[in-house]
Amino acid sequence: MAYSDTEMSSRDELRALQDERLAETVARAYENVSFYRNALDDAGVSPDDIEGVEDISHLPFTTKEDFRDEYPDGMFAVPREDIRRIHASSGTTGKPKIVSYTESDLDVWREVMARSLAAAGVEPGHVVQNAYGYGLFTGGLGFHDGVEELGACVIPVGGGNTARQIDMLRDLESDVLACTPSYCLYLVEAAEERGIDPRDLALSTVVIGAEPFTDPMREEIEDALDVTAVDVYGLSEIIGPGVSIECAEVQEGLHVWEDHFYPEIIDPATGEVLPEGEEGELVLTSLTKEALPVLRYRTGDMTSLTYEKCDCGRTAVRMGNVTGRADDLLIVRGVNVYPSQIEDVMVDLDAVAPHYRIDLTRDGNLDRMKITVEYHEEFEDSPDELRDRIRVRLDEILDVTPDELEVVEPGAIDRTEVGKVKRVYDHR
Incomplete structure (x- = not known):
């Protein structure tokens, strides 16, 4: 059931709203953010030139480097006294990206999160266990506010503390779990080690986000917990979680809430906008943000868009599951390798646990890749036999052969209890 009538709007109605809101957003950014004023002036574009989304390609892109160059608050469009909350990215690859919200922005965030949760099958009265991290990370509070806005009950467990997570799932009979896919699988393992059958828990839905989520991984989670696993997408620079989500009825692409976020797909090398159905880099423009309007933000996430009406009745465009990141491309001996290609093999083989790591080293001038x-x-068979099976599958999809492939016993690879899982270790 739709949470908002906007979810069923006609494409013409939606386009009219987008046109109006884009023009307002560009004007707001130009008038209040010196970065955008300079960027538009350099591009020879005036806010008067932008009458609607047909003109969006005239606007320059925004990148994560722009956020870091304008650290801490150069991207803000309102004075400090109008800001009600600040969040930030982890900053693991440089300065964190600082983002801000007015009261109206927080209202929008609550609404799109409530809309997202309803699409995932969450209902008022459900008990939602929130295992996303609270604090500067947008996941925890984004989910928390959305659950309450929907009229459901939230258990703010936060990230980590796995023993307590399992106790809460069992003792409070949580209906819904919100967490990353890697942590969900870790909870399954931890429950089984305690002699608890995960399928006996009261859970009916798991809302998965913050990491790439493949269909084989979904099947693993759904089978292990006897749940419906729904993929949610968002990023701090745009608003946080709640940009898009799968509907529980169909689970074929994530509905982008286009009345607030305008999506494009571009060729990551050329910046050219790609047609419907082609995979490329997702670009998002905020349409209603006050404190932090963002124009054509290059997310780095690789996906595609389809405008075909969903069988659930929602008319919002759907993005495919993120297959990888444009900036996560690994170049090994001159050959392009995406970690998602390797993950597809790992999660598609029943004999392989969904835990792996990639180590890249350099011996003189030669790159070496080890996969564990x-x-x-x-x-129950031989690890050597499994190693051979994995090699055959990897050879089918990769243009470079791993120098070493090690098969280890369950639990040998470090687990991630808090934050996003790390798969690639580049020691070069």
């Missing part, structure tokens, strides 16, 4: 995987706890 765990065999599944129910696997």
Whole structure:
């Protein structure tokens, strides 16, 4: 059931709203953010030139480097006294990206999160266990406010503390779990180690986000917990979680809430806008943000868009599951390798546990790639035989052969309890 009538708007109605809001956003950014005023002037574009989304390609892109160059508050469009909250990215690859919200921005965030949760099948009265991190990370509070806005009950467990997570799931009979896919699988393992069958928990839905989420991984989670696993997408620079989500009825692409966020797909190398259905880099423009309007933000996430009406009745464009990141491309001996290609193999083999790591080193001028995987706890054959099977599958999809492939026992690879899982270790 739709949370908002906007979810069923006709494409013409939606386009008229987008045109109006884009023009307002460009004017707001030009008038209040010196970065955008300079960028538009350099591009020879005036706010008067932007009458609607047909003109959006005239606008320059915004990148994560722009956020870092304008650190801490050069991207803000309102005075400090109008800001009600500040969040930030982790800053693991440089300065954190600082983002801000007015009261109206927070209202929008609550609404799109409530809309997202309703699409995922969450209902008023459900108990939602929120295992996303609270604090500067947008996940925890974004989900928290959305659950309350929807009229459901939130358990603010936060990230980590796995023993307590399992106790809460069992003792409070949580209906919904919100967490990353890697942590969800870790909870399954931890419950089984305590003699608890995860399928006996009261959970009916898991809302997965913050990491790439493949269909084989979905099947693993749904089978392990006897739930519906729904993919949610968002990023701090745009608003946080709640930009798009799968509907529980169909689970074929994530509905982008286009009345607030305008999506494009571009060729990451040329910046050219790609047609419907082609995979490229997702670009997002905020349409209603006051404190931090963002024009054509290059997310780095690789996906595609389809405008075909969903069987659930929602008319919002759907983006495919993120297959990887444009900036996560690994170049090994001159050959392009995406970690998502390797993950597809790992999660598609029943004998392999969904835990792996990629180590890149350099011997003189030669790149070396080692892949370490765990065999599944129910696997009973020889690790050597499994290693050969994995090599065959990797050879089918990769243009470079791993120098070393190690198959290890369950639990040998470090787990991530808090934050996003790390798969790639580049020691070069």
